[in-house]
Amino acid sequence: MMTRRSALNLAAIAATTLLAALPAQAADTAPVARHVILLIGDGMNIEHEIAASQYLSGKPFSLSFHQLPYQGVQATWDVTTYERHGGRYDPQAIVPTLGYDPAKGGLLPYPLGPELDGARAYHLGAATDSASSATTWATGYKTDDGNISWLSGDPDRGGNRRDDGSLKTIAERLREARGFAIGVVSTVPFTHATPAAFVAHDKSRKHYTAIGSEILQRTRPDVVIGGGHPGTSGRPDFGFIAETDYADLKSGRYAADTVFVERQAGTDGAQALQAAARRAAAEGKKLVGLYGKKQGGLFDWPEPQHRPGAPRIERATTENPSYAEATLAALQVLARNPRGFFLMAEQGDIDWANHNNDYRHMVSTVASLHDGVKAVVDFVDRPGDDISWDNTLLIITADHSNSYMRIGKALGAGELPEQRSDDCNLTRCYPGGEVSYGSGGHSNELTRIYARGQGTELLKAQEGSWYPGTRIVDNTQLFHVMMQAAGVPVEPALKPVPVAAP
């Protein structure tokens, strides 16, 4: 049995060894990101980015994130995709080309690279869903469609958060290791797959109310702003938040440490959220903002106008904040923590617009992401605080592509194609041929990564390590880049086997 004295001796020896191996000065002065900001355009690929850019400026690459110094590409496949391609998923022997094969899909997404023969069928054959994709960024693990930071195969044991299949997320890890404040923002219900994967764990993304209870009662992030409001008129819809959780927020059960603000008829949502964020920041409290449509969960979509030469996007309602306003409110609260913060903010409506093959609302929701990125860049640039690009990592990306949209004819600023109806047949929607759609579902096309700030070079270092001879980064590698940038490197849980360069 080890005596107290020998235990102390061992601790002293360990401390000496550590000091010898790692000079204290290096640990103190190594530059790290104290602010990690991940902005997501759900279901967005480069053709959607170009479409919104054309609408806003008449040019293809003029969005705010197109100006960032790091620009790369990402493979997004999940375990379900891998197995549909004929692989038997073994995390210790992954064959990356079974998830995404550059020889079939291309080294770069179209139109940055050529459209390969058969690419369309390949891309539409199998693709990740939002839950498994967000799990890769949140945990560094690949998993099955529908899993929220939970291991593939849905085991009840064997995860790394508790003694079950749940996976500790980047938000939980950075809070634990570095004392970061953590927050999630979404324009779709806060219990939807993308925000949920960062602050909840579940075998199914469909368990909305259980996910909401875990977020609000157990994980308790410093900021939660999203859709899912049960509604202020008619029959309330408690599909996205449990009636008891909503009642607790309303009754002030969490008032001692949380400021709650919600959509209200006739109230300017941005102003109310801004006031709530100021109060939460001043009083050192958490912020929960619940918005969305009166019936159902999403924020109302901005409405773009067809005005050649004079693009204009109108708010559908002022009762919800915009994506940019919600993201800034979150930053205002999170930035109070001198130890740092992690924020994931999702423009989740791009995916919905794409599922509907709805070009107009795809343009307006990508423009909403563009506004949000611009607001975040301005926030970091703002003088007078200790938030700068030296201690902040900003990443903008998409969890998967959607709809296999292709631009047939570039439109000028302010121009929208004739769009006959929201629910028409794929080939009948756009009689002018300005645009075509290949499906109403997700695709396995590469998505884009944009980044700026501390740790950007780590992204560069990951390029091609799963796919030699390419610049492709696997989505699980973004988790490792963010953790390493924040000074908390994590040993990769996945091992790709070497594949040949294309």
Ligand SMILES: [Zn+2]
């Ligand atoms: Zn998605």
